[in-house]
Amino acid sequence: GENVEQHPSTLSVQEGDSAVIKCTYSDSASNYFPWYKQELGKGPQLIIDIRSNVGEKKDQRIAVTLNKTAKHFSLHITETQPEDSAVYFCAALSNTGNQFYFGTGTSLTVIP
Amino acid sequence: EAQVTQNPRYLITVTGKKLTVTCSQNMNHEYMSWYRQDPGLGLRQIYYSMNVEVTDKGDVPEGYKVSRKEKRNFPLILESPSPNQTSLYFCASSLLGPSTDTQYFGPGTRLTVL
Numbered sequence: 119g120e121n122v123e124q125h126p127s128t129l130s131v132q133e134g135d136s137a138v139i140k141c142t143y144s145d146s147a148s149n150y151f152p153w154y155k156q157e158l159g160k161g162p163q164l165i166i167d168i169r170s171n172v173g174e175k176k177d178q179r180i181a182v183t184l185n186k187t188a189k190h191f192s193l194h195i196t197e198t199q200p201e202d203s204a205v206y207f208c209a210a211l212s213n214t215g216n217q218f219y220f221g222t223g224t225s226l227t228v229i230p
Numbered sequence: 231e232a233q234v235t236q237n238p239r240y241l242i243t244v245t246g247k248k249l250t251v252t253c254s255q256n257m258n259h260e261y262m263s264w265y266r267q268d269p270g271l272g273l274r275q276i277y278y279s280m281n282v283e284v285t286d287k288g289d290v291p292e293g294y295k296v297s298r299k300e301k302r303n304f305p306l307i308l309e310s311p312s313p314n315q316t317s318l319y320f321c322a323s324s325l326l327g328p329s330t331d332t333q334y335f336g337p338g339t340r341l342t343v344l
Binding site: 119122124127149150152154159160161162163164207209211215216217218219220221222223 | 271
């Protein structure tokens with residue numbers, strides 16, 4: 119099956135700086151790559167996603183880039199704020215379109 | 231309010247005592263799924279269901295059962311729980327399927343098996 123690796127596992131940035139989280143995947147047939155934010159004591163929440171026919175997608179301070187050739191995708195958060203502090207997970211959808219594979223998570227801390 | 235609910239939120243049990251964690255969604259979603267979350271391992275999919283009476287194994291189905299008798303409910307059954315099933319469990323749902331629609335997660339169930 120698919121294997122998704124995520125780095126770094128922890129990340130601390132100063133408020134206002136940018137944060138980048140990277141994921142790689144193994145199955146070249148995977149075609150949907152969402153990013154989830156998980157706040158303490160809550161379930162993951164979708165923040166942005168990208169499909170394999172697109173190279174980049176932006177939503178205000180958040181962007182995701184996808185390199186299909188290298189099989190990696192990244193989450194970029196600009197102008198970070200303390201409320202961005204959370205655990206972030208990347209995921210890849212299997213080529214059947216029904217099964218998800220998640221990365222191991224990145225704990226982001228934004229220091230005021 | 232559109233939501234995915236899980237019960238119980240916290241459960242401590244002993245090895246071998248059958249238990250069921252319920253999951254319900256009020257959004258008329260066809261796709262539902264169960265995940266477990268363990269430190270350093272992220273979320274791993276246990277089972278998923280594309281619609282009523284249609285269920286499939288995810289990445290880590292051993293030791294679990296599910297059923298989908300009606301669209302809104304997708305219970306997770308542990309027939310004989312063991313300590314290695316101590317984990318944080320999440321139920322999720324999406325309208326038609328994860329490839330086309332946003333997946334919504336429940337609040338989680340923290341299970342401890344002694």
